[in-house]
Amino acid sequence: MLSRVAEALFWVGRYVERAEDTARLLDVHFHQVVEDPATDEGDTCRVLAAVMGVDADVPQDIRETLEVLGYQSDNPSSIVGALLAARQNARGVRESLSADIWECLNTTHHELPLRIEAARAFGPAPFFSYVRHRAAMLAGHADATMSRDHGFDFLVLGRSVERVDMTARLLAATVSTPSPEDGWIATLRACSAHEAYLRTYQRGVEPQLVLEFLLLDRLFPRSVFHALVVGEQALTRLDPTAGRVGAGNDARRAMSRTRTDLEFLPAESVFEDLPTRLHELQTVMSEVSDAVSRRFFGGSATIGWSLEESVR
Amino acid sequence: MGSLFDGYHSVAYDEMFAGNGAPHQHTKALFDALQLLSSADLDERVGVLDRSLRDQGITFSHAGQEWIFPLDLIPRLIPSAEWERIEAGVIQRVRALEAFLADVYGPQTVLADGIVPYSLVSSSTNFNRAAAGLEPANGVRVHIAGIDLVRDGEGVLRVLEDNLRVPSGISYVVENRRTMARVFPGLFLEQQVQPVAGHIALLLGALRGAAPAGVDDPTVVLLTPGVYNSAYFEHAFLARKMGIELVEGRDLFCRDNVLYMRTTRGERRVHVLYRRVDDDYLDPVHFRSDSVLGCAGVLNAARAGNVTIANAVGNGVADDKLTYTYLPALIEYYLGEQPLLPNVTTYRLDEPDVLRECLGRLDELVLKPVDGSGGYGLLIGPQASDEELAATRAEVLANPRGWIAQEVVMLSTSPSLDGDRLAPRHVDLRPFAINDGGHVRVVPGGLTRVALRAGSLVVNSSQGGGSKDTWVLTSRPARANEADLPAPLPAPAVRASAPDLGPQSDQPQQQQQGGRPC
Numbered sequence: 001m002l003s004r005v006a007e008a009l010f011w012v013g014r015y016v017e018r019a020e021d022t023a024r025l026l027d028v029h030f031h032q033v034v035e036d037p038a039t040d041e042g043d044t045c046r047v048l049a050a051v052m053g054v055d056a057d058v059p060q061d062i063r064e065t066l067e068v069l070g071y072q073s074d075n076p077s078s079i080v081g082a083l084l085a086a087r088q089n090a091r092g093v094r095e096s097l098s099a100d101i102w103e104c105l106n107t108t109h110h111e112l113p114l115r116i117e118a119a120r121a122f123g124p125a126p127f128f129s130y131v132r133h134r135a136a137m138l139a140g141h142a143d144a145t146m147s148r149d150h151g152f153d154f155l156v157l158g159r160s161v162e163r164v165d166m167t168a169r170l171l172a173a174t175v176s177t178p179s180p181e182d183g184w185i186a187t188l189r190a191c192s193a194h195e196a197y198l199r200t201y202q203r204g205v206e207p208q209l210v211l212e213f214l215l216l217d218r219l220f221p222r223s224v225f226h227a228l229v230v231g232e233q234a235l236t237r238l239d240p241t242a243g244r245v246g247a248g249n250d251a252r253r254a255m256s257r258t259r260t261d262l263e264f265l266p267a268e269s270v271f272e273d274l275p276t277r278l279h280e281l282q283t284v285m286s287e288v289s290d291a292v293s294r295r296f297f298g299g300s301a302t303i304g305w306s307l308e309e310s311v312r
Numbered sequence: 313m314g315s316l317f318d319g320y321h322s323v324a325y326d327e328m329f330a331g332n333g334a335p336h337q338h339t340k341a342l343f344d345a346l347q348l349l350s351s352a353d354l355d356e357r358v359g360v361l362d363r364s365l366r367d368q369g370i371t372f373s374h375a376g377q378e379w380i381f382p383l384d385l386i387p388r389l390i391p392s393a394e395w396e397r398i399e400a401g402v403i404q405r406v407r408a409l410e411a412f413l414a415d416v417y418g419p420q421t422v423l424a425d426g427i428v429p430y431s432l433v434s435s436s437t438n439f440n441r442a443a444a445g446l447e448p449a450n451g452v453r454v455h456i457a458g459i460d461l462v463r464d465g466e467g468v469l470r471v472l473e474d475n476l477r478v479p480s481g482i483s484y485v486v487e488n489r490r491t492m493a494r495v496f497p498g499l500f501l502e503q504q505v506q507p508v509a510g511h512i513a514l515l516l517g518a519l520r521g522a523a524p525a526g527v528d529d530p531t532v533v534l535l536t537p538g539v540y541n542s543a544y545f546e547h548a549f550l551a552r553k554m555g556i557e558l559v560e561g562r563d564l565f566c567r568d569n570v571l572y573m574r575t576t577r578g579e580r581r582v583h584v585l586y587r588r589v590d591d592d593y594l595d596p597v598h599f600r601s602d603s604v605l606g607c608a609g610v611l612n613a614a615r616a617g618n619v620t621i622a623n624a625v626g627n628g629v630a631d632d633k634l635t636y637t638y639l640p641a642l643i644e645y646y647l648g649e650q651p652l653l654p655n656v657t658t659y660r661l662d663e664p665d666v667l668r669e670c671l672g673r674l675d676e677l678v679l680k681p682v683d684g685s686g687g688y689g690l691l692i693g694p695q696a697s698d699e700e701l702a703a704t705r706a707e708v709l710a711n712p713r714g715w716i717a718q719e720v721v722m723l724s725t726s727p728s729l730d731g732d733r734l735a736p737r738h739v740d741l742r743p744f745a746i747n748d749g750g751h752v753r754v755v756p757g758g759l760t761r762v763a764l765r766a767g768s769l770v771v772n773s774s775q776g777g778g779s780k781d782t783w784v785l786t787s788r789p790a791r792a793n794e795a796d797l798p799a800p801l802p803a804p805a806v807r808a809s810a811p812d813l814g815p816q817s818d819q820p821q822q823q824q825q826g827g828r829p830c
Contacts, residue, residue: 030497031497033501034493035489035500037506052808052810062501076814085814089814122360125493195552198554198555200555202555279808
């Protein structure tokens, strides 16, 4: 398939996952502030800004945080920004997408202004659940209407890369708050993992087990390990030149190494060097993303050129 | 534009306004916030709220149908000082009731000492001889209790009844808060409200702690009568939130006094049975032999110390409404304390003089069957017709032990939504206490039930009642005494870069468009 189309699909996968995960992150932290008076609003805002890589104009209260990380349309890391970017990528390759997928993204785009207005007036909860529903709908349409060709693999690869990155950020947000013990349930809920966790361990929330579950669990689809495995499988299908020896390409090498590290990490030592490990997960995913561009999308030259143009 | 409170006038003590028509000190912030709202704004939120309740399936079953358990949009507020009194009173009551149960099913000293008459216990339909001598693993019989409180015309909180068998409603406490925080987040940001969500974990802790001795990692299950039970939503909710298996009678069996459940991986032993099935239906070997809701042999398994039943079998003798009349004496007998929460004035009809006097002024009293719950069979004298009065009179005469009479309590009112205005509606309060053997803990607030029909004093959901989110206000954040704690470890600095950005794929086209002559 065309590199340009593949690249667009990869980024649709990444951006939609980013919008969904950011919505989950904001949802639990916003409601934590609302429901529990012991939560420090300022701390929460600073941590959220830090994990999402906002370093200039850090929001001071939770409403401002919602604006910056939720509704700001010119920030591709906000929920709205990511959804718009996903649609923008899809628009250029409409012919390669199923009509359902395109319509899902396009409808979302048109409904956003009303949803944001309602969220500002009556509270963001319905907005967050709307975003989650749209992401689930896109995943469902992709699952039901896309042939299992390379296009599908790129979409899944993008989603997996982003999921690893965002789950690492989510965990970083928890371990960075001054009293993380309150945050572990919130973290589980942010990954829709609270009930799955309870069913698995049948006991109260313990930090060690939560980390195990979200980093290492082999069956839960939002764990870092599971996302790495899914991404790795997509990469394996994508690279026809992979031979009998070696990894074939840099993306696969980095992905598989990280997966192996986690796979054989003793459960007791998940807490060792945790902040470093979480940061590494993000850097490796960034590397994987770059390597995928170099290998499949005709190198980073294209991006550099576009960025230059965008200055205008 | 008229205020939402136009025409608001309560005939009873009001939870929001003092006698002079101004809000209480602790409700002022809420009153000010509500003043700013228009009825259109309220309307919008009611729509969101109803959709949310419907979508989540927060329902109860009544007369064979599923009904939304209505949640009123306006919270009921309790100031922190008052809450501390309620909490202490509820804990005191639960401790006394635990002691009474341990005594009645054990040495029976309370009967020997003549504090309560022997006939009280022997005539109670809820005294189960099958439970005598059955000593629970960690001494707890009341793992969870719901104590119903009402506020009378003078503003005094009184205990109306105790629920020690299968108290329901804690799921609505948690879900009401969750829903309100999503529908009305702005209200919460202005005040400090004690959170409630963590208390499901306390219940799981109490159930795990009640496991038979020597079991490190007990299997806890919740036994439900099935989807047609009125509280099925709650059973499913609790099982989900505790991560335990929701089982029906047919999933369980006993062999050699050990309880098992049938799973795809074979038999799995059950150590703690949190049952939401009444005693009568729990074990066909000992109770109703035609019951298929329970599991044959489970009581013997409990007696053999292989499984803990929560709440314990036979608790009904302690929440019998005739036992209720002895509670002040029981608190003094077992704890040597004065009751912190008074009872409602109650008359024992098994005493002939009292019976005669009460029947004489039946139309001024509330008559209740002693073993009833859910507001079934209740007669409110002043609101009853002559036929109803006559029918109840006949029933009471036939079985005086089966009834108590109480003075009518003009329940306090709280502003509730009525069309596009707020109107006073009568409320009660059911705080939940959880006993893990070491501590009795009370969920801050509890379930406020509200009689949504104007003037009605019956708050039960089966009789057209709804609920309110109940806020216990804290004057200071819960972690204000942080200075006393050891200094926390320095938080690791967050290391994160901005997320990767994709290509600006439309740039070439824009450039192309830009270059087009027009």
